[in-house]
Amino acid sequence: MSKHGRVLVAMSGGIDSSVTAVLLHEAGYEVIGLTMKTWDYAQAGGNKKETGCCSLDSINDARAIAVRLGFPHYILDIREEFGDYVIDNFVEEYIAGRTPNPCVLCNTHIKWSALLKRADKLNCDYIATGHYAHIRNENNRYVISRGTDTHKDQSYVLWGISQQNLARTQFPMGAFHKTEIRKMAVDMGFEELANKPESYEICFIPDNDYHGFLNHRVPGLAEKVDGGNFALADGTIVGQHKGYPYYTIGQRKGVVPMGEAFFVTQIIPETNTVVIGKEEELLGQQLTVRGLNLVKYESLPEEIPAWIKIRYKDNGTAGMLHQLDANHARVFFSEPVKAISPGQSAVFYEGNDLLGGGWIQ
Numbered sequence: 001m002s003k004h005g006r007v008l009v010a011m012s013g014g015i016d017s018s019v020t021a022v023l024l025h026e027a028g029y030e031v032i033g034l035t036m037k038t039w040d041y042a043q044a045g046g047n048k049k050e051t052g053c054c055s056l057d058s059i060n061d062a063r064a065i066a067v068r069l070g071f072p073h074y075i076l077d078i079r080e081e082f083g084d085y086v087i088d089n090f091v092e093e094y095i096a097g098r099t100p101n102p103c104v105l106c107n108t109h110i111k112w113s114a115l116l117k118r119a120d121k122l123n124c125d126y127i128a129t130g131h132y133a134h135i136r137n138e139n140n141r142y143v144i145s146r147g148t149d150t151h152k153d154q155s156y157v158l159w160g161i162s163q164q165n166l167a168r169t170q171f172p173m174g175a176f177h178k179t180e181i182r183k184m185a186v187d188m189g190f191e192e193l194a195n196k197p198e199s200y201e202i203c204f205i206p207d208n209d210y211h212g213f214l215n216h217r218v219p220g221l222a223e224k225v226d227g228g229n230f231a232l233a234d235g236t237i238v239g240q241h242k243g244y245p246y247y248t249i250g251q252r253k254g255v256v257p258m259g260e261a262f263f264v265t266q267i268i269p270e271t272n273t274v275v276i277g278k279e280e281e282l283l284g285q286q287l288t289v290r291g292l293n294l295v296k297y298e299s300l301p302e303e304i305p306a307w308i309k310i311r312y313k314d315n316g317t318a319g320m321l322h323q324l325d326a327n328h329a330r331v332f333f334s335e336p337v338k339a340i341s342p343g344q345s346a347v348f349y350e351g352n353d354l355l356g357g358g359w360i361q
Contacts, residue, residue: 005125006030013058015193016130020172033066033073038082039204094245097267098343108160134174142166144354149177159357228272230256250339283336289358307349
């Protein structure tokens with residue numbers, strides 16, 4: 001047994017998780033690699049070559065790293081639990097007129113649980129992933145903070161992980177910039193990893209065809225929702241659309257031509273109505289979240305200043321955070337923000353530290 005302990009590394013076959021495994025191996029940990037099979041692309045109704053973290057190529061890439069460095073590698077099939085929870089939720093959220101956030105849901109309820117269960121069976125002390133974030137123990141709390149590379153920081157998608165699960169988690173990538181990781185891969189002799197293109201799509205929709213995916217998962221959906229109304233905020237009908245599940249708050253493309261820029265401002269599934277308006281109608285200055293999970297503190301004072309992000313690529317906005325109860329919080333922004341989307345995550349920061357987050361109602 002290594003003096004550092006045994007660590008189970010989630011290996012997708014990409015550069016970040018691969019370098020994570022190599023760094024921990026070189027640091028003296030006893031590394032075990034694990035690749036999770038979450039989804040079959042054919043089940044999504046796609047017609048392109050399977051790519052991404054669940055493809056055979058990616059699994060083979062992860063295994064090749066393990067073989068080369070001489071540590072064990074396993075494949076864990078979690079397609080059933082992933083599909084039942086993450087995929088079903090994704091579809092249900094769109095049908096409910098909300099914009100889902102499947103990566104957060106998967107991290108919170110599926111991946112960490114699956115990793116830790118297998119870690120226990122393999123007598124691993126820790127699990128590690130290739131996320132760009134920091135983690136530390138402070139005041140008996142496991143605190144996540146932004147990764148050093150602010151352009152790659154992934155703390156936003158980690159807000160839902162419990163303290164119990166964070167206690168055994170490591171994020172080796174948090175200290176590095178992506179350019180450093182690419183150079184490391186080349187120096188380690190893994191040049192093919194350094195040149196491997198990154199995927200920014202949701203893993204189970206690698207062709208980015210959300211409409212096709214929804215239609216495949218819900219037979220007859222397109223016919224059922226076709227012909228709904230575009231309406232203005234006052235109820236005036238200005239055209240027809242192809243179905244409310246195919247639109248998201250803030251969307252401009254596909255909106256009925258109005259002679260100037262109009263955007264989706266509200267989705268009303270009960271009447272198959274998509275409300276549109278000018279850009280200023282997208283602005284809002286407050287929101288409520290459900291499913292609150294606190295990271296840095298066990299509870300919050302009645303009011304605390306915070307930096308709030310309402311989507312992954314959002315730069316964030318200053319505001320005041322009010323914890324309403326164990327599961328809900330209210331945010332008041334210092335200035336109006338655009339396209340607050342129910343179903344997305346609102347994530348709260350104190351400086352670089354992650355206070356927590358929740359689902360926008």
